[in-house]
Amino acid sequence: MKISIRRSRRAAIAVALGSVLALTATACGDDGTGAGGDKGDEGSGKGKIVFWDNNGGVRTDIWKEIIADFRKANPDIKVEYVGIASTEYQSKVDTAIQGGGLPDVGGVGAAMLAGFSAQNALEPLDDRLAKSSLSGKLNENMVDSLKAAGGGDGTLYSIPTSANNGVLYYRTDLFKKAGLDEPTTWDKFYEAASKLTNSKKNEFGYTIRGGAGSIAQALDAAYGQSGITSFWNGDKTTLNDPKNVAALEKYAALYKKDTPAADLNNDFTKMVAQWDSGTIGMLNHNLGSYQDHLKALGAGKFRGIPQPIGASGKRVQVSNPVDGLGVFKSSKNKDAAWKFIEFATSHAENSKFNKAAGQVPSNNDAAKDSWIAEAEPTKLAAAALTDGSTSIVQLPYYLPDWNTISKADNEPNFQKVLLGDMSAKDFLDTMAEQLNKAQAEWKEQNG
Numbered sequence: 437m438k439i440s441i442r443r444s445r446r447a448a449i450a451v452a453l454g455s456v457l458a459l460t461a462t463a464c465g466d467d468g469t470g471a472g473g474d475k476g477d478e479g480s481g482k483g484k485i486v487f488w489d490n491n492g493g494v495r496t497d498i499w500k501e502i503i504a505d506f507r508k509a510n511p512d513i514k515v516e517y518v519g520i521a522s523t524e525y526q527s528k529v530d531t532a533i534q535g536g537g538l539p540d541v542g543g544v545g546a547a548m549l550a551g552f553s554a555q556n557a558l559e560p561l562d563d564r565l566a567k568s569s570l571s572g573k574l575n576e577n578m579v580d581s582l583k584a585a586g587g588g589d590g591t592l593y594s595i596p597t598s599a600n601n602g603v604l605y606y607r608t609d610l611f612k613k614a615g616l617d618e619p620t621t622w623d624k625f626y627e628a629a630s631k632l633t634n635s636k637k638n639e640f641g642y643t644i645r646g647g648a649g650s651i652a653q654a655l656d657a658a659y660g661q662s663g664i665t666s667f668w669n670g671d672k673t674t675l676n677d678p679k680n681v682a683a684l685e686k687y688a689a690l691y692k693k694d695t696p697a698a699d700l701n702n703d704f705t706k707m708v709a710q711w712d713s714g715t716i717g718m719l720n721h722n723l724g725s726y727q728d729h730l731k732a733l734g735a736g737k738f739r740g741i742p743q744p745i746g747a748s749g750k751r752v753q754v755s756n757p758v759d760g761l762g763v764f765k766s767s768k769n770k771d772a773a774w775k776f777i778e779f780a781t782s783h784a785e786n787s788k789f790n791k792a793a794g795q796v797p798s799n800n801d802a803a804k805d806s807w808i809a810e811a812e813p814t815k816l817a818a819a820a821l822t823d824g825s826t827s828i829v830q831l832p833y834y835l836p837d838w839n840t841i842s843k844a845d846n847e848p849n850f851q852k853v854l855l856g857d858m859s860a861k862d863f864l865d866t867m868a869e870q871l872n873k874a875q876a877e878w879k880e881q882n883g
């Protein structure tokens with residue numbers, strides 16, 4: 437099998453140039469656009485800025501609320517909102533970096549940060565943060581995570597808005613009816629997946645993510661069962677360790693046996709909607725879908741708990757990328773763009789955003805607000821990350837090609853694994869080879 441490798445900054449740029457995805461006309465504003473390489477300008481701190489939301493549709497309503505609040509506090513700045521689906525966001529930014537039309541400010545999470553910074557598209561934010569009212573107010577772990585993801589030099593290119601975490605949602609009503617224990621271990625998870633399945637009645641124990649975004653969930657299942665706690669062993673990835681291979685084989689075997697056949701093409705929105713409307717026992721997603729489940733099912737019919745514990749007695753999960761906001765270097769109004777970021781990550785607005793998203797706030801004061809204790813999955817997830825019960829396998833977001841490798845290159849291959857057309861070993865070996873080469877090149881470039 438031919439392995440697609442895109443390793444250098446030059447190659448990353450070539451991929452972006454080759455993209456045929458067109459940007460909508462509304463994404464281009466007179467005060468907020470510029471071709472890749474444009475140094476931009478501080479601007480007047482007034483006028484219009486363009487904001488690209490990297491999770492459009494899902495977070496549109498809450499961002500429009502925050503923008504309305506910002507307009508009241510800053511009537512001389514107009515914010516043009518452009519919502520872009522998370523599955524399309526990186527390719528649209530890559531295209532705009534090369535062809536022009538970048539916004540002033542946009543969502544820049546850890547998973548995509550290295551690719552954008554490698555193309556010199558982002559404004560360094562260290563000095564702005566140091567002089568800001570936000571200085572000392574943001575979660576240091578989140579800040580450090582974004583610094584590490586930026587490509588290796590420790591520069592801060594994105595201000596954190598929130599942290600996510602993997603959650604196992606399960607239907608308490610269905611579990612009680614079947615006499616099942618809470619799925620706190622992988623053994624109990626597989627037992628429940630089997631016992632709750634009756635395909636003739638369209639009842640399934642689990643819904644597996646086979647479409648866009650499938651890789652992170654698959655890796656969570658692999659490392660969670662194997663108990664391996666580091667992504668690297670020297671300069672080689674542990675991804676294709678035999679323990680991970682065996683774990684992924686077991687997990688992928690759930691498809692069509694204890695899951696719906698439609699799961700093959702499900703991204704998170706389809707998967708969440710399917711779980712909320714059907715009689716499926718369990719769903720792996722993150723904190724972001726908690727409010728959707730609450731609206732669809734009501735309190736008392738489900739719980740969201742930390743990922744299952746493995747045979748070692750330890751919970752192991754892969755890192756969830758910290759999300760954030762960045763200023764694009766080509767902006768002609770960087771001062772106004774920064775004011776927007778500063779406002780959006782203030783105590784009140786960051787709390788409002790994360791309450792709606794069901795995520796952990798980046799603002800330390802927001803993280804103390806009462807709604808955290810009331811949102812059980814968020815409370816449990818935060819505890820799991822701080823009480824020593826969980827080992828986090830840090831994914832290599834700092835590699836410029838991480839997003840490409842973990843999405844475009846290998847999501848189709850994972851579908852082949854589910855269909856039985858590719859072995860779990862071949863899948864992990866293919867991805868491991870790509871990652872080992874990417875790591876070698878990164879080390880060569882960064883000393």
